[in-house]
Amino acid sequence: MAKSTGVSSNAPTLYLTELDVTRLEGIASRAATAELDEMLDALLTRAAIVPPDAIPKDVVTMNSRVVCALEGEPAPRDWTLVYPDDADLAAGRLSVLSPVGQALLGARAGQTVDYRLPDGRQQRVTVLEVAFQPEASGQFTL
Structure with a gap:
């Protein structure tokens, strides 16, 4: 049985470019962990791999900057969705492989998504x- 990725079943279809897929696969092959492979497989299972000019403008993609409201928090968060090597939560750079990063990738402006914390x-x-x-x-x- 596969391990849960922490992203709920209402997760949106996500859009990835061929370059994003290549970069994510490179990260997974360098790390060579079963957990990272499972996370990448879960992302790719939901993914529509499209040319960059076919991605709708209101969709969260890699290196997008988003303003988000976390349930129960009074102030919105300003995050940029990045690859794991560039992640720095204190600086607002959120890893795509974090639970919230996986949930946000592919979400549209105005959409609410659920995810599980570790x-x-x-x-x-x-x-x-x-x-x-x-x-x-x-x-x-980029």
Whole structure:
């Protein structure tokens, strides 16, 4: 039986470019852990791999900057969704392989998604705004 990724079944279909898939596969092959392989498999199972110019402008993609509301928190969060090597939560750079990062990837502005924290608690986050999306800005290799 496969281990749960922490992303609920209402998770949106996500959009990935071929470059994003190549980068994520490279990360998984360097780390060579079963847990990371399972996370990547879960992401790719939900993924629609498309050319960068086919991604809707309101979708959270890699290197997008999003404004999110976490359930139960008074102030919104401003996060940029990044690859694990670039993650720095204190600086607002959220790893795509974190539970919330996996849930946000592919979400649309206005959408609420659920995910599980490592301790098993359920959490909910709403995408208030996709403030920057590389593909919408014509930055297809960011």
